[in-house]
Amino acid sequence: MHHFQYQNNALYCEDVPVADIAANLGTPLFIYSHATLTRHFQAFDKAFGDVDHIICYSAKANTNGAILKMFADMGTGLDVVSGGELHRGLKAGIPANKIAYAGVGKTQDEIDLALNSGILMFNVESFEELQAINARAKALGKKAPISLRVNPNVDAKTHPYISTGMKKNKFGIAKEAVVEAYKAAHELDSTEVVGIDFHIGSQITQVGPFVEAMESVKSLAAELKGMGIGINYLDVGGGLGINYDDEEPPEPDEYAKAICKVIADFPITVVLEPGRAMVGNAGIMVTRFLYLKEGATKNFIIVDAGMNDLIRPSIYGAFHLIQPVNKREGDPLTGDVVGPICESTDFLAKDREIGAVVPGDLLAVMSAGAYGFAMSSNYNSRPRACEVMVKGNAFEVIRQRENYEDLTRGEVIPTFL
Numbered sequence: 001m002h003h004f005q006y007q008n009n010a011l012y013c014e015d016v017p018v019a020d021i022a023a024n025l026g027t028p029l030f031i032y033s034h035a036t037l038t039r040h041f042q043a044f045d046k047a048f049g050d051v052d053h054i055i056c057y058s059a060k061a062n063t064n065g066a067i068l069k070m071f072a073d074m075g076t077g078l079d080v081v082s083g084g085e086l087h088r089g090l091k092a093g094i095p096a097n098k099i100a101y102a103g104v105g106k107t108q109d110e111i112d113l114a115l116n117s118g119i120l121m122f123n124v125e126s127f128e129e130l131q132a133i134n135a136r137a138k139a140l141g142k143k144a145p146i147s148l149r150v151n152p153n154v155d156a157k158t159h160p161y162i163s164t165g166m167k168k169n170k171f172g173i174a175k176e177a178v179v180e181a182y183k184a185a186h187e188l189d190s191t192e193v194v195g196i197d198f199h200i201g202s203q204i205t206q207v208g209p210f211v212e213a214m215e216s217v218k219s220l221a222a223e224l225k226g227m228g229i230g231i232n233y234l235d236v237g238g239g240l241g242i243n244y245d246d247e248e249p250p251e252p253d254e255y256a257k258a259i260c261k262v263i264a265d266f267p268i269t270v271v272l273e274p275g276r277a278m279v280g281n282a283g284i285m286v287t288r289f290l291y292l293k294e295g296a297t298k299n300f301i302i303v304d305a306g307m308n309d310l311i312r313p314s315i316y317g318a319f320h321l322i323q324p325v326n327k328r329e330g331d332p333l334t335g336d337v338v339g340p341i342c343e344s345t346d347f348l349a350k351d352r353e354i355g356a357v358v359p360g361d362l363l364a365v366m367s368a369g370a371y372g373f374a375m376s377s378n379y380n381s382r383p384r385a386c387e388v389m390v391k392g393n394a395f396e397v398i399r400q401r402e403n404y405e406d407l408t409r410g411e412v413i414p415t416f417l
């Protein structure tokens with residue numbers, strides 16, 4: 001059951017016509033379905049129902065406080081990569097002891113915040129970071145719970161820019177070096193080894209790479225056990241892909257089965273960090289078709305959302321289905337769907353047929369719930385879009401559209417000027 005669907009040629013989110021929301025709040029606009037978000041959480045939770053598990057939703061995919069609060073109410077933890085995400089998570093009511101903290105460049109202030117909050121674990125990405133965390137824990141009179149992020153050198157078979165588990169990537173500790181790092185961690189007096197972690201990439205559409213990574217960390221866990229280093233948590237990262245176009249990613253069930261099979265004889269709590277799979281298809285971006293510019297070689301379908309609102313097509317060549325919010329009769333239009341930003345990389349689609357549309361029509365950019373608003377910016381001094389949650393026949397603004405005053409907030413003219 002899809003919560004974005006057409007009824008009499010009008011696109012609905014749950015029971016609300018998308019056009020009604022846009023008429024009220026303007027464009028560009030992000031709309032999320034409460035029912036889809038709930039369903040995605042439940043699918044993961046049920047899929048891993050037979051093993052001890054914690055779903056640490058990956059905040060980076062969508063950090064809106066209302067979404068974090070929804071997940072907190074459902075009992076999720078959080079995967080964070082910055083002090084800012086940690087702050088947002090705590091503010092939304094995620095219990096600190098369900099928060100895992102990854103990232104290669106944790107600063108002293110961030111480490112202190114995490115230690116003082118009492119997080120579940122630091123996912124440590126280098127030997128140097130391990131020393132830094134130990135030093136801060138010692139200074140604060142605490143013991144830092146840590147797991148080491150292993151770089152298993154597995155090809156996630158995804159876009160190279162979002163692949164993280166290969167030797168050439170900056171992430172994690174090479175598997176050849178990780179036993180030494182565990183030994184060091186075990187001997188440090190202000191860290192406590194609690195887990196193993198990996199995250200091999202994002203938008204992964206087959207189970208093979210996950211299984212390969214699992215096999216590798218499982219043998220590591222066994223080796224560590226033999227050395228008297230116990231592991232409570234196995235953090236399998238995120239990365240499960242979604243359907244944008246014609247991909248057929250595994251369902252959470254199939255993913256869970258593949259992962260759990262590897263650890264069937266290994267009593268351990270599985271930590272999951274899904275981001276995209278939780279929110280990606282729970283959101284759309286709505287934009288208005290402003291002008292049709294008939295260029296020398298192609299049409300430019302100029303819309304009021306740009307790469308500052310949704311950057312994925314520009315930086316990964318990512319595909320997002322674009323369709324009319326209200327379907328009309330007529331010949332379909334083909335062209336580049338472009339925004340108002342002064343960059344040639346400012347496009348939402350290239351040479352795309354988007355149905356019968358005329359200037360003034362609304363377009364829905366599908367699957368925009370993950371890495372949409374979260375990666376948006378004020379480039380070209382464009383206020384950031386509004387975000388809305390739909391539940392049944394009701395909708396509510398969960399982040400107001402920025403205004404021009406917001407753009408200069410915090411700016412100061414130095415007194416010496």
Ligand SMILES: Cc1ncc(COP(=O)(O)O)c(C=O)c1O
Pocket residue numbers: 058061079102199201202203237238239240273274275276277370
């Ligand atoms: C450490 C870590 N965990 C989880 C995620 C979430 O990934 P995804 O949105 O692909 O599930 C990411 C992003 O790729 C990540 O870097």
Ligand SMILES: N[C@@H](CCCC[NH3+])C(=O)O
Pocket residue numbers: 060162202203312316370371
């Ligand atoms: N931001 C990327 C995914 C990277 C995930 C973060 N490690 C995307 O939009 O697909």
